[in-house]
Amino acid sequence: MNGKKILFVSSELVPYLPENEVSLMSYETPKMVNGNGGQIRIFMPRYGNINERRHQLHEVIRLSGMNLVINDMDMPLIIKVASIPKERIQVYFIDNDEYFKRKGTFLDKEGNLFPDNDQRAIFFAKGVVETVKKLNWNPDIIHVHGWLASLLPLYLRKLYADEPLFADSKIVTSVYKKSFEGELDQDMVKKIAFDGISQESISQLAEPNYNNLLKVAVDYSDAIILASEEIPEDLQNHISNLEKPVLPYVSLQEFEEAYANFYNTEVLK
Numbered sequence: 001m002n003g004k005k006i007l008f009v010s011s012e013l014v015p016y017l018p019e020n021e022v023s024l025m026s027y028e029t030p031k032m033v034n035g036n037g038g039q040i041r042i043f044m045p046r047y048g049n050i051n052e053r054r055h056q057l058h059e060v061i062r063l064s065g066m067n068l069v070i071n072d073m074d075m076p077l078i079i080k081v082a083s084i085p086k087e088r089i090q091v092y093f094i095d096n097d098e099y100f101k102r103k104g105t106f107l108d109k110e111g112n113l114f115p116d117n118d119q120r121a122i123f124f125a126k127g128v129v130e131t132v133k134k135l136n137w138n139p140d141i142i143h144v145h146g147w148l149a150s151l152l153p154l155y156l157r158k159l160y161a162d163e164p165l166f167a168d169s170k171i172v173t174s175v176y177k178k179s180f181e182g183e184l185d186q187d188m189v190k191k192i193a194f195d196g197i198s199q200e201s202i203s204q205l206a207e208p209n210y211n212n213l214l215k216v217a218v219d220y221s222d223a224i225i226l227a228s229e230e231i232p233e234d235l236q237n238h239i240s241n242l243e244k245p246v247l248p249y250v251s252l253q254e255f256e257e258a259y260a261n262f263y264n265t266e267v268l269k
Contacts, residue, residue: 001260002037004268006030007139007169009128011146013044013091015084016055017105021176024252025227026145031087032256033263041137043128045120045148046080046093048103057082057093063134068126070119071191075099077127094127106148106180113180117148118188118208122195125151129160138165141267144173144221147180150213151192153220158197170267173221175214175235177228184208211235218242223267225259 010026017023030040046057063079078095094100099120107113114120129152132139144152153171160166185191188208193199204212215238218224223245231239239246245266250258 001033001263003039004033004141004263005039005041005137005139006033006141006143006263007132007137008040008042008143008145009149009152010042010044010144011124011148012105013042016044016050016082016091017047021228022146022179025174025255027084028252028255029143029145029259030089032259034087034089036260040089041132041135041139042089042091043131044091044093045124046078046095046100047105048101049105050093052080055082060092063092063131066130068123068130069195070123070126071194075123077123077130079127079131092131094124094131096123096127099123113182113184115185118184118191121148121151121184121213122191124148125155126159126195128152129155129163129166133163133165136165139169141263142166142169142171144171144217145227146176147210147213150217153217154192154197154202155195157220158201159195170223171221172223172225172263172267173214173217174225174227175218175231175239177230178210178232180210182209184213211238218244223247223262225262 008030012023013026014023030042033040057080060079060081066077067074068077075096080093083090189199189205204215211232211234225247226249229249247262
């Protein structure tokens with residue numbers, strides 16, 4: 001991995017959110033790359049339940065101040081950064097008061113999905129791309145973790161298809177076990193189509209559930225990592241029918257060599 005640039009985009013990350021499969025692997029994988037001489041950037045949403053004072057987040061004025069258009073609404077993009085203690089790893093946070101100030105990640109106090117999770121996912125994907133463009137940092141690999149980040153491959157391959165910064169970037173999506181029941185907003189397809197992305201290319205999102213979100217993610221990725229032991233059968237079958245490199249599940253204790261080898265021999269070949 002020496003000298004390779006890898007952009008990690010995740011919906012969850014320890015130590016900023018509680019530990020689960022997504023948040024832990026979103027930390028361990030860049031840590032591994034960093035330790036093997038790779039260059040990394042990590043992006044995640046700045047949820048309202050992240051303690052900014054404790055984790056010493058601060059706004060980066062030169063990266064903030066842009067408005068992103070989401071479903072015909074101008075939404076200000078705020079970029080904050082923090083460093084993971086001991087690791088010398090910097091994390092970029094995508095923020096917006098309307099979408100991320102509330103004290104929750106994906107669910108309200110009653111345990112229901114936030115009704116605007118679809119718009120939050122769109123904002124996050126576009127916010128990451130626009131910020132990386134401002135950084136003028138061209139990644140060799142873009143590695144996506146978590147369903148809220150799952151629109152990034154679609155946006156990179158469709159809306160930003162002509163962006164030279166990402167022309168040679170390979171996209172890897174880690175697929176985890178099903179993490180929410182139900183569906184996002186039924187008008188999600190229309191909101192994505194507002195950005196000039198054809199409805200045909202996202203027809204699966206007519207039913208915007210977990211499996212279909214991940215199907216869209218893997219369809220526009222170059223390689224896939226099965227990051228949980230139990231992947232929904234419907235999603236597993238979809239992946240099996242794709243002619244793309246797939247890394248089967250490996251445990252946390254064994255992942256370092258497997259991931260590094262997959263990056264080098266299957267993704268960057």
